[in-house]
Amino acid sequence: MSISTRDRILDSAERxxxxxxxHVATLRQITQEAGVNLAAVNYHFGSKQALMRAIFKRRLDxxxxxxxxxxxxxxxxxxxxxxxxxxxxxxxxxxxxxxGDAEGQRFMQLLLRAFADRDTDLHQAMRQEYAHVMRRFADAIGRALPGADADRLRQQLDFIVGALTLTMAESALKDTRIIAGELVRFAAAGLRNALPSGQTREVRYPLEARS
Structure with missing residues (x-):
């Protein structure tokens, strides 16, 4: 199957x-690798910043x-x-x-570079783009922990995002299911511990132990 011009540009730019x-990679390099001209980049994306956002949106969608x-x-x-x-x-x-997929590893590299570069425009754009996802998870956590403060839950979810990002970047080899289970237990314990005094803090069985 032939790859569309838009996807060729996205693949080359992502790499x-x-x-x-x-800030170092140039549009000239991207167009040369993708085998397109600058007009194609301008037509599909309009700017280098918009191209960067499109790369993140493709993966995050x-x-x-x-x-x-x-x-x-x-x-x-x-x-x-x-x-x-x-x-x-x-x-x-x-x-x-x-x-172990090359696309996933490359996207992780890109994510870490975006954090290191402190690209506030990109962070803000992605935060707005996926605010509905964060709201849905915050609402679901609220249903799992009735009585929890909604504003505090959203802040705690930001903490979990930070822990997840660092875990994604960890280079040590370990089974993904085990890592996920450990992070889930850590996050669940923190969320339950933050409940108001006297609120139930039932501890569930680890995910790996369930059939």
């Missing part, structure tokens, strides 16, 4: 941005679709199990970036 950084599918499964229980909700957020991300 070069991951290898060299967003697929990742968040996998998260939503797993979350739908967790929400079949009412109330949902906290560990299952957290696993729906954590495991698809780890499976993508640590699954």
């Amino acid at each position: 070069l941005f991951a290898e060299q950084g967003f 697929a990742l968040n679709a996998a998260r939503m599918k797993q979350l739908d499964e967790a929400l079949r229980s009412d109330p949902p199990e906290l560990e299952q909700v957290l696993d729906a957020f954590v495991h698809p991300a780890l499976a993508f970036t640590r699954g």
Whole structure:
């Protein structure tokens, strides 16, 4: 199957941005590698910043679709199990970036470069683009922990995002399912411990132990 011009540009830009950084890689390099002219980049994306956002959106759309599918499964229980909700957020991300796939590893490189470069425009754009995903997970966690403060849950979810990002970047080889289970238990313990005094803090069985 032939690859569209848009996808060729995205693939080339993703490779070069991951290898060299967003500020170093040039549109000339990208067009040469993709075998297109500059007019094609301008037509499909309009600017280098918009091209960068499109790269992230392509990967994050697929990742968040996998998260939503797993979350739908967790929400079949009412109330949902906290560990299952957290696993729906954590495991698809780890499976993508640590699954041995070149695309996942390259995207992880790109993600780390974006954090290192402190690209606030990109961070803000992605935060707005996927705010609905974060809201849905915050709502699901709230259903799993009735009585928890909604504003505090959203802040704690930001903490979990930070821990997940560092875990995704960890180079030590370890089974993804085990890593996800450990992070889920850590996050669940923190969320339960933050409940108001006297609130129930039921501890579930580890994910690996369930049939």
